[in-house]
Amino acid sequence: MQKKGVAILGSTGSIGTQTLEVIRAYPDKFDLQVITAQSNAPLLIEQAKLFQPNAVVISDESKYQEVKDALFSEDIHVYAGNQALCQVVEFNEIQIVLTALVGYAGLRPTLAAIEAGKDIALANKETLVVAGELVTARARAKGVNIYPVDSEHSAIFQCLVGEFHNPVEKVYLTASGGPFRGWKADALKSVTPAQALKHPNWSMGAKITIDSASMMNKGLEVIEAKWLFGLKNEQIDVIVHPQSVVHSLVQFQDGSLKAQMGLPDMKLPIQFALTYPERFKTDFPRFNFLDYPQLTFEKADPETFRNLQLAYDVLEKGGTAACALNAANEISVQLFLEEKIGFLDIARINEQVMLQTPFIAAPGYEDYVETDRIAREIVLKQV
Numbered sequence: 001m002q003k004k005g006v007a008i009l010g011s012t013g014s015i016g017t018q019t020l021e022v023i024r025a026y027p028d029k030f031d032l033q034v035i036t037a038q039s040n041a042p043l044l045i046e047q048a049k050l051f052q053p054n055a056v057v058i059s060d061e062s063k064y065q066e067v068k069d070a071l072f073s074e075d076i077h078v079y080a081g082n083q084a085l086c087q088v089v090e091f092n093e094i095q096i097v098l099t100a101l102v103g104y105a106g107l108r109p110t111l112a113a114i115e116a117g118k119d120i121a122l123a124n125k126e127t128l129v130v131a132g133e134l135v136t137a138r139a140r141a142k143g144v145n146i147y148p149v150d151s152e153h154s155a156i157f158q159c160l161v162g163e164f165h166n167p168v169e170k171v172y173l174t175a176s177g178g179p180f181r182g183w184k185a186d187a188l189k190s191v192t193p194a195q196a197l198k199h200p201n202w203s204m205g206a207k208i209t210i211d212s213a214s215m216m217n218k219g220l221e222v223i224e225a226k227w228l229f230g231l232k233n234e235q236i237d238v239i240v241h242p243q244s245v246v247h248s249l250v251q252f253q254d255g256s257l258k259a260q261m262g263l264p265d266m267k268l269p270i271q272f273a274l275t276y277p278e279r280f281k282t283d284f285p286r287f288n289f290l291d292y293p294q295l296t297f298e299k300a301d302p303e304t305f306r307n308l309q310l311a312y313d314v315l316e317k318g319g320t321a322a323c324a325l326n327a328a329n330e331i332s333v334q335l336f337l338e339e340k341i342g343f344l345d346i347a348r349i350n351e352q353v354m355l356q357t358p359f360i361a362a363p364g365y366e367d368y369v370e371t372d373r374i375a376r377e378i379v380l381k382q383v
């Protein structure tokens with residue numbers, strides 16, 4: 001078998017480093033072509049020396065010389081800046097691009113990879129939230145596959161294997177409920193970033209961890225599911241499942257439910273996205289039922305966790321609404337982490353900005369760019 005050429009956008013993050021673990025486990029299956037980072041030069045250099053990719057990109061141009069000097073004696077191309085991200089994904093040797101960068105920044109390189117005919121292993125859910133209609137249309141036009149990395153969407157994808165011609169009645173996205181499951185607004189008012197950063201089941205980057213605490217993550221995943229699987233809004237339901245063992249479920253038109261289960265470990269969905277339709281043997285710890293004598297399920301609380309409701313609202317509205325919500329959320333999460341706003345302000349600001357940002361019903365790429373820019377500006381003006 002020919003090795004699969006892989007690019008990892010965001011190799012220094014939580015998903016990126018776990019993807020490298022997967023790649024390292026199968027040296028005869030994968031050929032790592034490109035790794036990239038925003039600004040963590042030391043880790044990018046270390047990874048480059050270890051994995052010997054064809055090229056690395058450091059988005060922060062002020063770190064270029066540091067990376068260039070450190071890799072001087074290696075046979076590795078070094079590039080800097082955001083434009084370079086869009087160019088390196090086009091290399092001939094790449095078959096699949098794993099998008100593990102955070103937020104709206106993933107949109108342009110993902111589109112560039114699609115235009116170059118590369119399959120996408122998509123962790124960067126914000127790309128589909130911002131411009132799911134455009135991205136999936138371009139992928140269809142180019143005959144490119146988008147394989148989910150997000151555990152819930154990987155679960156749905158795994159349930160659909162062998163069922164592609166059978167209509168889906170409904171999908172259930174499971175949610176852990178995060179660190180504040182069951183809390184009400186009064187208690188949430190004064191929570192700190194440190195509290196919100198303590199996720200009960202998953203260790204992830206800061207932005208998605210705050211999104212998990214505010215239920216924005218589940219809202220973004222509802223939108224992601226719509227575009228990945230071509231679902232109507234009312235076909236996507238959220239159920240809180242604190243043990244994070246059932247990763248999501250699909251209900252078919254005969255009423256049968258299929259679930260995908262396992263220990264919470266992102267390496268499995270990452271690996272499946274890279275190896276589909278094959279499953280490679282792993283030595284990951286196996287699930288033990290007796291460690292989980294009870295699996296429980298609860299209703300979500302979109303009144304307290306407003307972000308979840310906002311996600312359904314923007315789905316209903318379509319156009320650039322989700323793009324505006326995403327942009328507002330990226331800034332409000334950052335402001336919360338900087339302790340400039342409170343936890344409940346995140347959803348409050350998100351809602352206001354989503355309503356104030358000019359709406360475009362049938363957007364093209366430039367409209368998304370403009371919407372993202374305006375929404376960010378509105379947040380910063382208000383705070």
Ligand code: NAD
Binds near residue numbers: 010016
């Ligand atoms: P992270 O913050 O740990 O890592 C982000 C990576 O992207 C880093 O390598 C960083 O250098 C790079 N990056 C960040 N901003 C960038 C920018 N503007 N331009 C270029 N590069 C940039 O994040 P993460 O937790 O690994 O999450 C990555 C993506 O995967 C997010 O979209 C997240 O929602 C999604 N995701 C993560 C998990 C998880 O377990 N961590 C699970 C499901 C989905």
Ligand code: MG
Binds near residue numbers: 150151221
């Ligand atoms: Mg998820």
